[in-house]
Amino acid sequence: MDSIFIYIAKSTFLLLLFYCAYSFLLRKETFFNSNRWFLLSGLIVSAILPLLTYTKVIWTEATPLLESFQPNLPSVEKEAPQFNWNQIILGIYGIGFIIFIIKLAIDFYSLNAIIKGKKVQQQADFKFIDINENIAPFSYFEYIVYNSSLYTASELENIIEHEKVHSDQNHTIDVLISRFFSIIFWFNPIVWLYKKAITQNLEFIADSEAAKKLLDKKAYQYTLLKITTHENCVAITNHFYQSLIKKRIVMLNKNQSKKRNSWKYYVVIPALAAFVLLFQVEVIAKEKPQIVTDKESNIASVDVFKIRKNSTDSELNEIKNNLQKNHNIKFEVSNIKRNASNQLTSISVDVKRGKQQATSVQSTDGEAINEFGILVITYKNGDKKIGIQTEDNSKNKEPKKATSNKLKTKTEKNANTNSTNSTKTNSITSTTVNTVVITDTDDKSSTNVVITSNPKVVVSNSVKTKMNMQLVVVDGEEMPSNFDVNSINPKNIESMSVYTGVNATAKYGEKGSQGVIEIETKK
Incomplete structure (x- = not known):
């Protein structure tokens, strides 16, 4: 509104x-x-x-x-229902619109009643109709209507020349356009003034052109004065009688304006x-592309193309074009579903660059997806790595999604092996699916492991051997270097996230260079 x-x-x-x-x-x-x-x-x-x-x-x-991506917002108290002024305003506008539409229909009916059944005399492009009604002469497209019994021969000649100009220049179109505007914007007084200005200027045109073809200019002006006695006219036509006769006579006798004006x-x-x-x-x-430099890993930049819960089809298409143009990465989306708030509730994303491939699948029961991003790591030597950057929303709301990251290769053998390893590492039970799969046949380096809504957490041996060197964060608080992760009862763990490489340093800086373990305990 x-x-x-x-x-x-x-x-x-x-x-x-x-x-x-x-x-x-x-x-x-x-x-x-x-x-x-x-x-x-x-x-x-x-x-x-x-x-x-x-x-x-x-x-x-x-x-x-x-x-x-989603900050904690203050709760808003429900306000008492207010009077809906929008409906009142729309109702008033609708009533006025209908009234003026009915008035237009009546005018068309009156015009048709005058013309229908009358004898038409065709001359060139004009159709003349001589009527018996006491109505001011008018023109409507090619029709010129008048009552010859009310005028002398010279007066009728002046009238016909005037109406021929209206008909020849299609002034009826101007009248109808201004009339339709005045109906649509009937509440706006400027529109009615504008309509009057258009009608008046059309009369100036007809007076000027007709006077050029007539020998007696003064007789034409007398005809204007005589027609003012006929007050009946059809609203949607160009009629000879118009108010402001004085202004028309003044403009008729005015010298031509200079072109410099x-x-x-x-x-x-x-x-x-x-x-x-x-x-x-x-x-x-x-947002500008994110740049992260890492001396040890020789990373030049990291670009993240975010997919939010409100991402539109055009925004997804823009991500596709940018990935293809700037990184030679193929980006495909499917299984797109949205709720009544036009938020994404289901999406499948596949990105591929050479032998590298990353996939993200999210599906919820009508709720918005977790926002995530397409991660593109560019090394100083020009090599690129792709991945999926996921979000863990357990800090902001009750966990409803299960997220698991695992590595697999394109070959069936590697796929089966890694699938087994992932099963050993993650034990997840949930009706909601949020899966991230990253494949790279040339690189066996680790990737993020995110476990949420997990009734049982099992930490793999490869993680345990490095725990003493990793930064441990429990419920958002950094633990001392000698903190023992095993001191936490697994039954009290709500979720665990393990970050390595650039993702760890990007979030925690140098102190996360050896990796980061994030633990959320049950409240």
């Missing part, structure tokens, strides 16, 4: 801009045809420009690696440019 109000405000501002430019700078000039297109342009610009935006990207510093049309351009820069620029913040 707020976006509708914003659109109306922007549209009204632009319409007011064009109306003021016409009223104060152009209305007294004799550039009638140019004024016609200026006014029509104002309607089109005011309707379309608020819908167009220019996207500006601002690069921001990336959040630290493995940092939680045409600069006035360009006054709106700086204002439109300012409008776009102030209101139509959409700023999007993007």
